[in-house]
Every structure is written in structure tokens, then in C-alpha cells.
Amino acid sequence: MVILESPRRRWSARLLGLCLGFSFSAGFADPVGVSPRLLVNFSAANGKIAESTAVPVEGDTILVVVVAAGADFSNPKLLQGSRPVPAKVIGHDPVSRLQFLQVQSGISPKSFEWLGDTGDSASASLIAMGPGGPVKCRTTGWVKQVGGKILPLALFRVTFVGAVPPPGTPLMDDVGRVAAVVFQDAGVASTGYAIPAEAVRRVQRDICTSGQLVRGWLGLSLRAETQSPQVVRVLPESPASAAGIQPGDVLVSVGSRQISDYADAANAFFYLVPGHPVKVKLLRGVDQLEYSLTPTRPVAK
């Protein structure tokens, strides 16, 4: 133990500690140089303001933000700290409630690296870059349905050390890549839901090119109340029909996603891109079959 006897040494030690503390907090609280953080305010019901965090998703000008439930997504107000920043809405996806903004001028946040495959992040220790600094959190599995209602895409269940940060807050892995963004509070203490980075990139792909999310269509139907992912019907002149899929076949996997129930299938179908072939494994009786299907744009109902 070093005993600091003279006042000069004490002041030197204090200065050194201050410098170390500053560099440590700067390194963790702001690893990508976005400081102060970007906020987006939406008008909500009863004249309230719904606040979300905006995260650079591509380059340094395209931001993604989660629109709170019930908020008016048509008129977002981007702020850096308290300073308004001009931004243009690229598009809004009502399914995932993700909105993409193009920063017009005034700021140049550094871009984030986003995880491509987030399958391994379902049980991982992450760091939420919240408004008060980094907060430790842990993903504790997938959320496929809430209250008997099956989600169009599966979310992460996340437990935070402390309060759940605002929607849009990025959750980063140990090397600083975005694994998910906070979706909303789960209503249980310190637990929230988060959208996987893969889903954000999937929505961004369509919104930033065509302005709307277009999910790949295979032309097969399943029943939501049936736990087994069994094909109920195959629509004529569909990719599934052309490949030879039959009613009664049970889905085993779609692409790299294993299917164990209906909710898994719904989640896997969310990621289908029209024109991009996908391998579909099925069980027919005791035979396992594998098809390569090319989803198309959905036909009118």
C-alpha cells in the first residue's frame, strides 16, 4: 500500500485517478462516439411524448428507432441532447414498429456494427447503452407469444440490472456489436423485450430500398391454434405447390431456423426474402424431405 504523505503527491494521485476515471467512463459509456445520445420524440395519446433512442444502422446517416405503441409515427422529432436535428423519414414498418430516419445535417454519428446472425444471443450477457450510461443485461431466451397471441417475429426476453432503458436502446455484445435493440418494457420488474439485430437488418433492407417490408411468400398455410407446425393447405400455383409440399407435411426447419411449433414457423417466415431461395426440411410420415423453395412476393388474398 502506498502512503501519500506530501500534499503534492496526493494531488498528483487525484489527478491521475480523475484521468483514469474519465477515460474508463468515456470508453464504456460512449464506445462509438455518439454523445450526447440521439433521441426521437413521438406524439402519444393524451398529449404525451413517447421517447425512443435512435441508433445508426447504416453508415452514419441512417438511424433506426422503435416507435412506441400508440404513438404517432408520422411526425418524429430527432434530437441530439436537446438540440433538434433535421431528419427525413425513410419508412416505417407497422409489423415491427421500426422506423428509419435519414439524418439531413448537423450530426455525424459513428456507425455501429450489427450482428448478422443473432441466434446465439438468446442467452448472452450484453450491455445496454442507456441514457444514464452502460447497463448490464442478459437475454434469457426467445419470446414467441404473449398472452396466447403469437408474435409475427420472435423477440428476446432481457433482464436488466436496474430499470428497463427506453425503446431503441442498443444492446451490445462484449466486442461492441449491436445484438438487439430494446423494444418495450415487459411489465415485470427489470424485464423487457428486445428486437434481434437480424430482424432490424431484415426490415431495413426492404424499408430503405422500397419503403415497405415485403415478406417472402411460399403459399402454404398452418393453423395458429395447432402446436404442431403441420401444413394444413398448399395454395395452387405457389412455390410450395410447385416444389411438391403436401398437406399434412410437418415443418422441421426453414433455412437455418429449427421449427418446433407454429410460433417458430411464423418467426422463420418473417425473414423470408422474395427471390432468395431457402431450404425447407419437412417430415412426411417417417420420411424426411428437403426442398429448396424460392419465395415470391405475396399474392393478393
Place this chain on the structure above:
Amino acid sequence: MKPSVEQIGSLLALKRHERPEDGYWQDFLCDFHQNQRELAVRKSGLMSFASRISGWFSDLGPSKWAYGAGLAYASIAAFALLTPKEAAVQKMAPSQINYQVVPAPAPPAEQLDQLDLSPSTQGNAGEQVF
């Protein structure tokens, strides 16, 4: 064929030379004593219980006859009450057991079109086309 006297004599001579293995008698004696001890313990448990019962009855004095009569009455009453009446048993018609397995109703499940997790959000039930 009966064995001859010589054969019997040689057999007896062989038997006289037959000896158990070393330590056989020692083991036999140990097992014997062990069995004796276990038997004694078992007997003493039962005997002590019986002696305690008989001692309790003898300590009751003249009232033991009243206790005995009460016990006998209770035994007869219990037998009379618990024995099913033959007429009632005969009246019961044989019923056929139905082992038909009825599947549990599927839990209500709806497919949400959007990630709106509020409790009032309505989803779509039934067949969903992908």
C-alpha cells in the same frame, strides 16, 4: 445292481478321508451364532410386546372384563357395518368402461399481424397463409 461289500468298504474308507476346507468350521460357527443372536432379538421384541400387553390387562383388575366386552362389541359392530350386503352387491349391474381418449381442446391462440403487445390487441385465429 447292489454294491458289493468291498465297494462299500472302499467308499467308507474314502469318506473317512474326506475333510472340509480349512476354516469351514470356524465360518459355520460364526454363522450359527449370528443366526442365534438374530432369532433371540426377534423373539425378545415380540415377547416383550406380548408381555407388556398382558401386564397392562392384568393391571386393570376387575375392569378388564368390561374392556374386553367393549372391544368385542366394537369388533362385531365394525364387522357388521363394513361387510357389504349380498343383495346390494348382486343388484349392481356391470357397467362397461369407456376408454375412449378425448383430445384436450387446443388452447386459444391468435396470430398477431403487428408487434403490438397490449392486452387489447386482436389477432387472427385459424388458418394463416405464409
